Amino acid sequence: MSRRPSPDPDRPGDGGAPAARRRPDPARRNARSRAAILGASLQLVGEVGYARLTIEAIAARAGVGKQTIYRWWPSKAAVLLDAFTESGGGEGAEDAAVPDTGDLGADLRAVLRATADEFSDPEFEAPYRALAVAGAQDAELSREFDARLADIGTELYVARLRSAREAGQIRDDVDLRLAAEMLTGPFFQRWLARRGPLDHAFTDALVDAVLAGLRPRG
Amino acid sequence: MSRRPSPDPDRPGDGGAPAARRRPDPARRNARSRAAILGASLQLVGEVGYARLTIEAIAARAGVGKQTIYRWWPSKAAVLLDAFTESGGGEGAEDAAVPDTGDLGADLRAVLRATADEFSDPEFEAPYRALAVAGAQDAELSREFDARLADIGTELYVARLRSAREAGQIRDDVDLRLAAEMLTGPFFQRWLARRGPLDHAFTDALVDAVLAGLRPRG
DNA sequence: TCTTGACGAGACGCAACGTCTCGTTCCATG
DNA sequence: CATGGAACGAGACGTTGCGTCTCGTCAAGA
Structure with missing residues (x-):
C-alpha cells in the first residue's frame, strides 16, 4: 500500500505526518478533463439518479480514464459537490443576498x-x-x-x-x-x-x- | 401496495388476468427466519451503516438463504422499514399521543x-x-x-x-x-x-x- | 401417503468497485 | 531543442455484492 520509492518531494522535512501517497500536482492538472468530468456527473445524476450514478459511467461519458477521477476526488459525492457549486448551483451563495426593501x-x-x-x-x-x-x-x-x-x-x-x-x-x-x-x-x-x-x-x-x-x- | 416489481415471465398461455409471478404464500412463511432477518438487519445497519449494508451480510448473519430475503422484500430499505417498525421504533406511533395537561x-x-x-x-x-x-x-x-x-x-x-x-x-x-x-x-x-x-x-x-x-x- | 412450496445453501453471470500497469501527451527545466 | 517526469486515456485485474437460479430438505395440507 505505502510505497515510498524516494523521499517525499512534496513534504518539507518537518516532523509532520508521513505524506500518505504521492500527492498529485494541481499545477499539472488538465482543466479540460476536469470540466468534462464535472459536466458528465451533472448529466448523469439527472439521468439515472444518485443511487445508480457510477464512477465508471462518469469516466466513460467524460472520455476520461477512471484514474483521473480517483486521482482528484475521494468519492462520487465529492465530484458532484464540485460540479454543483461550479455550475452555478451555489449561484445564490456567495454574492447574493436576501433583498432588503424595508418590507x-x-x-x-x-x-x-x-x-x-x-x-x-x-x-x-x-x-x-x-x-x-x-x-x-x-x-x-x-x-x-x-x-x-x-x-x-x-x-x-x-x-x-x-x-x-x-x-x-x-x-x-x-x-x-x-x-x-x-x-x-x-x-x-x-x-x-x-x-x-x-x-x-x-x-x-x-x-x-x-x-x-x-x-x-x- | 407493493406488487411484484418485475413483469411475470412465467405465465401459462391463457389470455386471462396476468397472475403475478408465483407469489409466495404468506401462510407458509417461516416466522423464525423472518425475525432473524429483521434482527440481523438492525444489528448490521448499526455496525456498518446503511451504505455498506448488504443483503448478503444480512442473510449470513441471520443464517438464512438470500432467496428468503428476496422472496419477501423488494429492497434492503424495505427490510429495514419492517425491522424498525416492529422493533418498537414506531412505538410512539400508533397508540401514543402528545400528552394533554392543558399546558x-x-x-x-x-x-x-x-x-x-x-x-x-x-x-x-x-x-x-x-x-x-x-x-x-x-x-x-x-x-x-x-x-x-x-x-x-x-x-x-x-x-x-x-x-x-x-x-x-x-x-x-x-x-x-x-x-x-x-x-x-x-x-x-x-x-x-x-x-x-x-x-x-x-x-x-x-x-x-x-x-x-x-x-x-x- | 403424496404433493407442494418455503427453506438453507450456494453456484452463476454480471456490474462496479478501486488499484494497477501500459503507452502517450504535455510541460518545465536544463 | 532535448529530455525527464507527471498527468493522461485506456483498460486489465481481482474483489465484492447483486439478483437469479438450482439443489436437496422439510413441514403441512390434500
Whole structure:
C-alpha cells in the first residue's frame, strides 16, 4: 500500500505526518478533463439518479480514464459537490443576498418563492438531493457541503433578519439563527421527504407564520 | 401496495388476468427466519451503516438463504422499514399521543425533549437515518415510510394543537399542519443534516418560538 | 401417503468497485 | 531543442455484492 520509492518531494522535512501517497500536482492538472468530468456527473445524476450514478459511467461519458477521477476526488459525492457549486448551483451563495426593501415579509416571501421554484427545477434538484443524501450518510462530506452551500444560505436569512431587528421590525430578543431555521427547516423537510407541495402558497404561509412570532408584542 | 416489481415471465398461455409471478404464500412463511432477518438487519445497519449494508451480510448473519430475503422484500430499505417498525421504533406511533395537561407549551416541550433524546440514541438513529436517506431517493419507499411512521408523528402534533385551538389557547386561524411542520421541520433539518446540536435548549427554544406565533393577539 | 412450496445453501453471470500497469501527451527545466 | 517526469486515456485485474437460479430438505395440507 505505502510505497515510498524516494523521499517525499512534496513534504518539507518537518516532523509532520508521513505524506500518505504521492500527492498529485494541481499545477499539472488538465482543466479540460476536469470540466468534462464535472459536466458528465451533472448529466448523469439527472439521468439515472444518485443511487445508480457510477464512477465508471462518469469516466466513460467524460472520455476520461477512471484514474483521473480517483486521482482528484475521494468519492462520487465529492465530484458532484464540485460540479454543483461550479455550475452555478451555489449561484445564490456567495454574492447574493436576501433583498432588503424595508418590507421584511415581502423580501422573505420573494426569496422563498424563488427558492421553491429552484428546487422544483430538475436540473437543480437532482444534484442537490444527491448531495443532501450523501451528506446525511457522511459527516465529513456534510461539513463540506454545509460550508460551501447550506450554511451560506442560512447566513443570508440571518443577515436580513438582523437588519429587520435593527429597524425594530422584529423583537430584540429574537434568536436570528433559530428564526432562519424556522424558515428553512419546514421547507427542507417538505422538499427532501416529499411531505407536501413546494408551492408559493406554502412558502407564503410559512413566512407569515414565522413572522407572526417575531413581531414586537402589542 | 407493493406488487411484484418485475413483469411475470412465467405465465401459462391463457389470455386471462396476468397472475403475478408465483407469489409466495404468506401462510407458509417461516416466522423464525423472518425475525432473524429483521434482527440481523438492525444489528448490521448499526455496525456498518446503511451504505455498506448488504443483503448478503444480512442473510449470513441471520443464517438464512438470500432467496428468503428476496422472496419477501423488494429492497434492503424495505427490510429495514419492517425491522424498525416492529422493533418498537414506531412505538410512539400508533397508540401514543402528545400528552394533554392543558399546558400546551409544557406538553410540546416534553415531547420534543423526549424526541431529541430518542434521536440521539444510536440504536434508534442508525435505522431511522437509513430510512430517511432511502426515502429521499425513492418516492415509493418514501410514501410507505411516511404512512407508517412520519405522518403518524405529525398527526400527533396536529391533534394536540387542535385541542389547544379548541381551548382558545391559540388563534382560530392557525394552520395546524403548518404549525406542526414548524415544530418538526427545524428539528428534522438539524438532525438529518447535522446542522447543530439536538439538545433540550434547542427544542425548548423552538417550541417557544413557534408558540409565540400561534397565540391570540393582544 | 403424496404433493407442494418455503427453506438453507450456494453456484452463476454480471456490474462496479478501486488499484494497477501500459503507452502517450504535455510541460518545465536544463 | 532535448529530455525527464507527471498527468493522461485506456483498460486489465481481482474483489465484492447483486439478483437469479438450482439443489436437496422439510413441514403441512390434500
